[in-house]
Amino acid sequence: MTTVLGLYNYWIVVVLMMIGLYIVIANGNLVKKIIGLNIFQTSVFIFYISLGKVDGGTAPILVEGVELYSNPLTHVLILTAIVVSLATTALGLAIVVRIKEAYGSIEEEEIQIKDNKEC
Amino acid sequence: MAFLVCVAIAIVRLKDLFAVAMLAGIYGLLSASLFVSMDAVDVAFTEASVGAGISTLLMLTTIAMTGRSEKTSGHKPLLALTVVCVTGALLIYATLDMPSYGDVNSAANLHVVQRYLNDSFMEIGVENIVTSVLASYRGFDTFGEVVVIFTAGIGVLALLSFSRREKDDSEIDSINESMHEEHLVVRIVSKILIPFILLFALYVQFHGDFGPGGGFQAGVIFAAAIILYAMLFGMSVARRVINQSFVQLFAAVGVLLYGGVGVVSMLSGGNFLDYNVLAADPVAGQHLGILLIELGVGIAVAMVVIIIFFNFASRIGFSSEGDKL
């Protein structure tokens, strides 16, 4: 029982990650794929943050009289990772815009059909 | 937590891309609240402005160009499902040996972190441990982060910038003209708000030592103010106010400022990004170093986000024109 309670949080994160991953793999729409990627990454962030959480601790900004802080290192890592994910999103969407202009569609299958015609 | 799952499932189900993008925004907000409840205030700050703000805006812009409804495709989700299930099972399997949530004595919370918690105030003199780790102990990672976002900015420029600016400006103008006639109230309120937002960005920038915040968040907020301005008063007006190539150069200046601090510390006898040598007193040196690099981060991020948004937004006119032809 204690394991279930202790790991419940992680399990939800896993479910979220998988939903994100599912969108990325199974969806044919390019924008939605990127949104899925975003969800996937955000879930990973949640995972990181939850592994740095300490029961009874508070945010890692020093104040007098508080001894227990949550883990600042994971926060730092995730700050960096969020920026990376923003960068990826921006670039991915830029490519999508160009694809739309070049192919007139943002559906995976239509693009593949058009490509095959050219070959 | 359960909220998040609901939203995520809804995103899978919905076909209307616009709604999906908005739900993604909600997802960002929700995960940010979750971060707050897990004590990660800085992260929540960033996630709120990035996940709910900038990313969503970019997605909306893209969708505005690419059309909003998703076609149902006869995709075979079976393969995807298997992949996802296998990965998920592996992760669940991995969790079985994990220390439980919130465990004080898990390895992650004992080894390296203790030094940050106990000594960082003495060594760096900044109340916000996240800031001191971010800017000093792992300063190089942060430098990498700035470079990543700069790379993205350059990538977007390389992909989306175009030379036929004059003609398209008039096109965009005509779209915008109709826009501001309609939204008089919004415009006036925004006019009041924008200076305030800029001020707030500055506050976040320099308050990062004591509370949540720092260069990155400040940069994003600053950029958000400019974006708001651009959305309401039209791209061409905004372009007149903020020159594109000037913005580019400034982004480069931001990155160089960060790197420059490192090089200066290298020249004055320390290692790269070793702020101790910047002033006679190590702690003062750290303060100076952190201040400067946060400024660098702020400038670079704000400019890059503006670049990205401008390039996306000016494409709207372009692609709608293409549709007409």
Place this chain on the structure above:
Amino acid sequence: MLTHLPALQVLIPLMAAPLCLFLRRPHLVWMFTLIVSGLAFLISVALLQQVMVSGPIIYEMGGWSGPWGIEYRIDRLSAFLSLIITAMSTVVLIAAQTSIDKEIPKNRQIYFYILFLFALTGLLGIVSTGDVFNVFVFLEISSLSTYALIALGKDRRALWAAYQYLIMGTIGATFILISIGLMYQMTGTLNMADLAVLLPEVAQTRTIFAAFAFFVVGVCLKLALFPLHLWLPNAYAYAPSIVTAFLAATATKVAVYLLIRFTYSIFGISFSFTTLPLQTLFVVLGLVGVFVASTAAVYQKNVKHVFAYSSVAQVGYMIVGFSIGTTAGLMATLLHLFNHALMKGALFLALGAVMYRIGSVQLSSFNGLGRQMPFTMAAIVAGGLSLIGVPLTVGFVSKWYLVMASIENGWWPVAVLILLGSLFAIVYVWRIIEAAYFKDPVAGKEPAKEAPLAFLIPIWLLVGANIYFGIDTRLSIQVAQAAAHSLLGISP
């Protein structure tokens, strides 16, 4: 200044990139990029020398030591890799201006060079860092710039290829991120050396197994190991020629480096190969990859596709060598890294030259090219021979060591299969040679001229290196051997 070399190597291209924006003129930017890359090359030579003599160099970023700060740790392997990367980037850049002028519109050329520098920075950062999270950051720098570079290709399919690569690459990177998180959770550290000490204590937990699995899958996505290679052929085929040459010569190598670094130095060889069934898995995947990709290469119509599939096959060889797990196997892999960079660099640059002159790399347009562009085609032949593994070329050396290593290990079937794989290489290289030398040019087409000197110089530099290191193997083998020894903890 000498003590700062490890940091400078990464920093010089990094800081140079934003400076490019101030230069404004594409020509100037090109010169500047070339100089910067050359400088990085010189530094890497100096570093390699230093490392060969004195052992690993540790450089502490920000003056924070050990697991608290980020440290750069240059050992023989990373110095070797950074030598390959900087050498290739410098050589490729010589040809860049001519080729880019033709393939990318003028107003985007500056961005091209900046992105190129960032890609270089990212790759260098990956090989020299000693911190796992820093690996992730630099991985993203290099991948993001690579996506953008690929998308700059002329063909609209370049965009699609870039998009696919972006999705796959980001999934891969996120998997690596998950793996780093799991490792951090169990050990509380991000420093590689520290991890290597702490991991064995918790190695028998399910969390670490999963961490390892995620890492391997993530890297294999980047590595384009069969069956995760689907993004690679298109990405290589439609990217600008220069980018293809650079990527083919370096990007997969860095992924192999990561794999070696993590399995050998962090998780430890006994964990990777005895606790988990990685060895068999990799040998099988590697060999299947060799055959599937080679077969696919035979049927391609676009020559760039042919060589891209051949790259996937070559990755298969590297993985086989790597999973043999002995010094000899590892050495063969490292040699192959170096040699493959040389030959693929030469081949793709030559293709770039063809592209420059006739604007297409379809197999049909190669007809009769042997007489029209004799030097370029000769280079392709030399590179192709090397790919097959004909004696006196580098391809022979590394294949020889690979076969020897597997025989030494008692894996006869593997050795036979490796040799069989070379047969396929003969077939696909022959198709190109046949088209170029034994078919008449299409009537009525303007005969193409020989490629400009800006192409010929780097191409023949690489071909020369191909042959030189094929004959005089002392230098490369010595370095590879030393690196392999130090990885396996044997003092040379």
Place this chain on the structure above:
Amino acid sequence: MLIAATVAMLVVMALTIIRGFLGPTFYDRILAVNMFGTKTVLLISLLGFVMGRPEFLDIAIVYALINFISVIGVLRFSNSPVFKHDIQEKDSGENSS
């Protein structure tokens, strides 16, 4: 009392999310997002007090701003010509069903 208010906030958030899912029109969703944002601002301020670190109200301010900006963004981009056409098509379809 704080806890009670927090719980109330969570419930309302759930309700708005439901409205966001149901639609039925595009503007309903924007409305839901907007309201959701406001509620999050309140939730964060309440959480700050619950956890005893009220100095984190900065985040709430950012939320309010971002929320406003994204609503404006939605409206701005829903105005583009390609799009309007799309919406009307969609809405008429939804209303009739």
Place this chain on the structure above:
Amino acid sequence: MMDMVIGIGSALCLLLGSFLCLSGGIGIIRFPDFYTRMHAAGVSDTLAASMILIGLMLQNPEMIVMMKLVMILLMTLFISPTASHAIAKAAMNSGLQPLLVQAETKTGDKSSHL
């Protein structure tokens, strides 16, 4: 004595705010068409938010926290109506009609036409 008054005041404010929020939430679910829902959301939102924020202000004596709360309050007062206004206007412009109008136009009453 003063403390107690303040405590009770803040509790009352919070409770009232929560109640208003809840009613708004129910409204947004139960009301029949967009404009009524908008009404529920917009009106209850503003008052509820200010109630809760005032409640919080009463809880905390610190100056800086107070300032921030006032700022949030001002911003909600600015932003919330503006956003509602913008949404409603956009909805109107796009041709979405209130339920009332729809019903009336159906019965043939032309006088209330826009």
